[in-house]
Amino acid sequence: MxxxxxxxxxxxxxxxxxxxxxxxxxxxxxxxxxxxxxxxxxxxxxxxxxxxxxxxxxxxxxxxxxxxxxxxxxxxxxxxxxxxxxxxxxxxxxxxxxxxxxxxxxxxxxxxxxxxxxxxxxxxxxxxxxxxxxxxxxxxxxxxxxxxxxxxxxxxxxxxxxxxxxxxxxxxxxxxxxxxxxxxxxxxxxxxxxxxxxxxxxxxxxxxxxxxxxxxxxxxxxxxxxxxxxxxxxxxxxxxxxxxxxxxxxxxxxxxxxxxxxxxxxxxxxxxxxxxxxxxxxxxxxxxxxxxxxxxxxxxxxxxxxxxxxxxxxxxxxxxxxxxxxxxxxxxxxxxxxxxxxxxxxxxxxxxxxxxxxxxxxxxxxxxxxxxxxxxxxxxxxxxxxxxxxxxxxxxxxxxxxxxxxxxxxxxxxxxxxxxxxxxxxxxxxxxTITSAGADELIGWGALSGMTYADGKVYAVNDSFYGYQPTIFQIDATQSPTKIEKAIRVTRAGKPAQKLDMEGITTDGEGGFWIASEGRTDRVIPHALYHVNAEGEIEDEIGLPAELMAVEKRFGFEGLTLIGDTLWMAVQREWKDDPENMTKLVSYNLETEEWGAVHYPKEAAETGWVGLSEITLHGDAVYLIERDNQIGAAAEIKQVTRVAVADLQPAPLGGELPVVSKEVVRDLIPDLQAPAGYVVDKVEGLTFDGQGNMLIVTDNDGVDDSSGETFFMNLGPVTPLN
Structure with a gap:
């Protein structure tokens, strides 16, 4: 032999x-x-x-x-x-x-x-x-x-x-x-x-x-x-x-x-x-x-x-x-x-x-x-x-x-x-379009979700597909292809943190991160916010208030961003108290610990559903990914929208919420068609680099019933908010 x-x-x-x-x-x-x-x-x-x-x-x-x-x-x-x-x-x-x-x-x-x-x-x-x-x-x-x-x-x-x-x-x-x-x-x-x-x-x-x-x-x-x-x-x-x-x-x-x-x-x-x-x-x-x-x-x-x-x-x-x-x-x-x-x-x-x-x-x-x-x-x-x-x-x-x-x-x-x-x-x-080749260690990756940018680097999280290995990836988006340089494991007491579904990330301005985890109560995964230091260790955990937990569904936080002292989270789809085709943008003030929300008007879906996948601050607006869950020729709605920061005036939870106005910034379907494959369904991450270029990434579902393709795209600058 x-x-x-x-x-x-x-x-x-x-x-x-x-x-x-x-x-x-x-x-x-x-x-x-x-x-x-x-x-x-x-x-x-x-x-x-x-x-x-x-x-x-x-x-x-x-x-x-x-x-x-x-x-x-x-x-x-x-x-x-x-x-x-x-x-x-x-x-x-x-x-x-x-x-x-x-x-x-x-x-x-x-x-x-x-x-x-x-x-x-x-x-x-x-x-x-x-x-x-x-x-x-x-x-x-x-x-x-x-x-x-x-x-x-x-x-x-x-x-x-x-x-x-x-x-x-x-x-x-x-x-x-x-x-x-x-x-x-x-x-x-x-x-x-x-x-x-x-x-x-x-x-x-x-x-x-x-x-x-x-x-x-x-x-x-x-x-x-x-x-x-x-x-x-x-x-x-x-x-x-x-x-x-x-x-x-x-x-x-x-x-x-x-x-x-x-x-x-x-x-x-x-x-x-x-x-x-x-x-x-x-x-x-x-x-x-x-x-x-x-x-x-x-x-x-x-x-x-x-x-x-x-x-x-x-x-x-x-x-x-x-x-x-x-x-x-x-x-x-x-x-x-x-x-x-x-x-x-x-x-x-x-x-x-x-x-x-x-x-x-x-x-x-x-x-x-x-x-x-x-x-x-x-x-x-x-x-x-x-x-x-x-x-x-x-x-x-x-x-x-x-x-x-x-x-x-x-x-x-x-x-x-x-x-x-x-x-x-x-x-x-x-x-x-993105690779971990050339990193100091062999880095496996996939199922990329939320993204943020700080000090010349992009940071992206993986979602619950890798539930035993929650990770923040440090990325150099100036190279072609984009390079994953480092894997920062998210830990609790030094061990891989469990019961997370990381869907959003933003920097805390002090070298650490805030992470949004999309909960799923039937799997005992809580809806929560986590404060993580630069080494990935969880230092603080914030659960949702009773007003939100009373109406929660599994379609939770899909992104977050920090505006001043306030974290803003995008809820993917309607919860029990939301009108049809309305979902919440939820706020949490880190100083006063007060919660609030506004309503975001979603597009109506002819087939399947439409929801939010990301929220990120850039200039005087927050930018969001709004998409359907359709794939290939059936895909109709994959878009970037924005809402003026001035319109983000949260009302107390449990009552009537103000409805913000949105502007469609970019239809992403032509971008997703450009690689000449089928249109993927999950555009999950969005951030802006130091030059104001809009960066997006897709989620490959951990190569499970998926082609495994991840597209990291630099879509260039956007027109400033009027």
């Missing part, structure tokens, strides 16, 4: 914007898969984009959509404005696709059961959607690959196991195998099918290989991963097995291996962690790179380059996952499993540079490695792919990369499945 130990300080050439003269991949468009449904179809059904390919001219994308049992087609003649070309029914579950010329070859699962697997290879004309032929494969197909000269295709016939049977482990028959079919005029020749056995080659389950992901090099050799068996098989151009070897193991250090649900602690290790690779791509005729996703017993959280003789040429160790952490995409809920889970793979050459695009499923990123020298890959970028990337296709002739992202969150009112398109540009990298 190959076992590799690597240094955690392995160098990576990240992050964005730092080398403007270099070529970079930037997102230029996203395509929501429901758009391919025909008029009159129920677009609320689950849909997906999993494996993706492109026609030879690079003008059409073809992807598999397992939930609908179709393949979808996208016109990318103008890659910045992709257009739907409709779906084609496969009468089965499409698992993979590759395009030769203008002909799509699609692996389709038609199995009745795990013990009676079956499948077919469908040949389809991409332009018309016409089915040209179908070949019986004799089992359940997984991945498909073709030779560069379009002379043959190969499929991994996985015959996957029933994970609910017994202990769910491999060792369940019938065994999987490989097949190879010749192509004539880019169509499969069914009677030329060659079955290639790969049983008896491994130690773990020699009778149940479950071949997973295959690729073909320039010599016509096939490399295939046997993920559950932690093995790789090399098949010669004549269809015979010429080599097979264990994928080996890695000693991982400085990782988070515990699902403590609420803290990013990278001090653990996993020694001898099996790679259990999924995706694989040939770099040249001798070397290939694998994505070590893991399955039953492993998952090495990185990538490895092998020579086809079985020698490990290079190992990423923990460095790829550390780059995920820097980007704010680390999926903490997966810590006790396989971490960020690199899964899919695409390798292609753009200009003189060979790239490997590694799809990191749980982090919703695509890692871009320069693999021109297979012994010394360099991590160049982390691309925001969309939720759960599964497949990718490169179109070097057009300078295009497309990723297929399988997760469709329609049932939860979230983002739909997307195909994301990137362009290879002579331009700075647009993502990430």
């Amino acid at each position: 190959h076992r590799t130990r690597v240094c955690l300080t392995a160098a990576i050439a990240l992050f964005a914007h730092e080398a403007a003269a270099e070529m970079n991949f930037n997102r230029i468009a996203s395509f929501a898969t429901p758009l391919n449904m025909a008029e009159g179809e129920d677009q609320s059904r689950e849909t997906s984009a999993e494996i993706i390919s492109a026609t030879e001219d690079g003008m059409t994308l073809v992807y598999t959509d397992s939930p609908l049992g179709v393949v979808g087609r996208i016109d990318i003649t103008d890659p910045k404005a992709p257009k739907p070309l409709g779906n084609v029914d496969m009468t089965g579950e499409p698992t993979s696709v590759v395009v030769a010329g203008q002909t799509a070859l699609i692996g389709v699962n038609t199995s009745e059961s795990y013990t009676q697997p079956s499948g077919k290879l469908v040949t389809m004309d991409v332009a018309s959607g016409e089915i040209i032929s179908e070949c019986d494969l004799g089992g359940q197909p997984d991945s498909i690959a073709k030779s560069a000269d379009n002379s043959f295709v190969t499929l991994a016939i996985e015959n996957e196991r029933d994970e609910d049977l017994g202990d769910g482990r491999v060792g369940q028959e019938p065994a999987g195998f490989m097949v190879k079919l010749p192509l004539e005029n880019n169509a499969a020749v069914c009677d030329g099918l060659q079955k290639i056995e790969v049983t008896g080659l491994t130690e773990i389950a020699p009778n149940d290989p479950e071949p997973e992901f295959a690729d073909v090099n320039g010599l016509g050799e096939i490399a295939v991963t046997l993920q559950e068996n932690n093995a790789i098989v090399i098949i010669g151009a004549d269809g015979t097995v010429v080599n097979h070897f264990s994928a080996g193991a890695v000693d991982l250090t400085d990782i988070d291996a515990t699902d403590e649900r609420g803290a990013l602690i990278f001090t653990e290790e996993q020694m001898g962690r099996l790679r259990e690779p999924d995706g694989l791509g040939w770099i040249d005729d001798d070397h290939f790179i694998i994505a070590n996703e893991g399955d039953m017993d492993g998952g090495a959280r990185g990538v490895t380059v092998f020579h086809k003789n079985g020698t490990v040429v290079w190992e990423s160790g923990n460095t790829m996952e550390h780059a995920v952490i820097h980007t704010g995409h680390y999926p903490d809920k997966r810590s006790d499993s396989k971490g960020a889970e690199p899964e899919g793979m695409e390798v292609a050459t753009f200009g003189d540079t060979s790239y490997a695009f590694v799809l990191i499923e749980r982090a919703s990123l695509a890692a871009v490695y320069d693999v021109t020298d297979p012994a010394n890959p360099v991590l160049k970028q982390m691309l925001p792919s969309g939720i759960s990337p599964e497949g990718a296709v490169a179109i070097p002739e057009r300078g295009i990369l497309a990723t297929a992202n399988e997760a469709d969150l329609i049932e939860d009112g979230g983002a739909r499945a997307h195909v994301t398109i990137f362009e290879y540009q002579d331009a700075p990298a647009a993502y990430p």
Whole structure:
């Protein structure tokens, strides 16, 4: 068994914007898969984009959509404005696709059961959607690959196991195998099918290989991963097995291996962690790179380059996952499993540079490695792919990369499945917009909420997603991308403070902070204000008065700011005593300890709700974020408003409150559309820097049912209050 130990300080050439003269991949468009449904179809059904390919001219994308049992087609003649070309029914579950010329070859699962697997290879004309032929494969197909000269295709016939049977482990028959079919005029020749056995080659389950992901090099050799068996098989151009070897193991250090649900602690290790690779791509005729996703017993959280003789040429160790952490995409809920889970793979050459695009499923990123020298890959970028990337296709002739992202969150009112398109540009990298790379320690972060500014630094808090690690992040917004420099842990008696949902922060003028915590009584989280010193220790706690607690709901303080001796807090939505579409701006005088409030008029929501996310003082006005809870194409209200300080005349609680006048300062939807993904729902933080520039940040929900994307934007100065 190959076992590799690597240094955690392995160098990576990240992050964005730092080398403007270099070529970079930037997102230029996203395509929501429901758009391919025909008029009159129920677009609320689950849909997906999993494996993706492109026609030879690079003008059409073809992807598999397992939930609908179709393949979808996208016109990318103008890659910045992709257009739907409709779906084609496969009468089965499409698992993979590759395009030769203008002909799509699609692996389709038609199995009745795990013990009676079956499948077919469908040949389809991409332009018309016409089915040209179908070949019986004799089992359940997984991945498909073709030779560069379009002379043959190969499929991994996985015959996957029933994970609910017994202990769910491999060792369940019938065994999987490989097949190879010749192509004539880019169509499969069914009677030329060659079955290639790969049983008896491994130690773990020699009778149940479950071949997973295959690729073909320039010599016509096939490399295939046997993920559950932690093995790789090399098949010669004549269809015979010429080599097979264990994928080996890695000693991982400085990782988070515990699902403590609420803290990013990278001090653990996993020694001898099996790679259990999924995706694989040939770099040249001798070397290939694998994505070590893991399955039953492993998952090495990185990538490895092998020579086809079985020698490990290079190992990423923990460095790829550390780059995920820097980007704010680390999926903490997966810590006790396989971490960020690199899964899919695409390798292609753009200009003189060979790239490997590694799809990191749980982090919703695509890692871009320069693999021109297979012994010394360099991590160049982390691309925001969309939720759960599964497949990718490169179109070097057009300078295009497309990723297929399988997760469709329609049932939860979230983002739909997307195909994301990137362009290879002579331009700075647009993502990430904020990173912790370069800090003195490894800083995990996410779920950013309220923000404030003082003495040249921005300070932001995380919310209750990281309830066991409440943190104030010190940020340098003068750099590009914005840099998280320091993590100040919020403590009570020296230990991580519990029962907080930090949604607002402001400085106290003396080096410390005031923090607003949004309460939730059913979880015993109080609505409260906290005075915190420069080291993060809570020095004072202020609960809400009886007048507010009598009418409270869970939608509490979402921001606070300090005006003179008075703290002002924005309540997200109506409490029990508020008229419809009115929410409170609550005041608390630090000297007199008096509470008061005014009413703020919210926009009415056609769908979902509208609420406040932030309040901050700038000049003679307070600026607020007012937003709906809608995402993607459904988003309608994301805006910055302001209220003159002179209008903030609080009345006593429990009586009629004065209604302030608001002015809409900026519609944020165009800003949120500019990154060319879907419009995120949670614009949470707002502050102004020393030059008067308005800064906003979005909340990525801790990468839970989210793409993980955080946008930190400098929107420039605002027009002064009249």
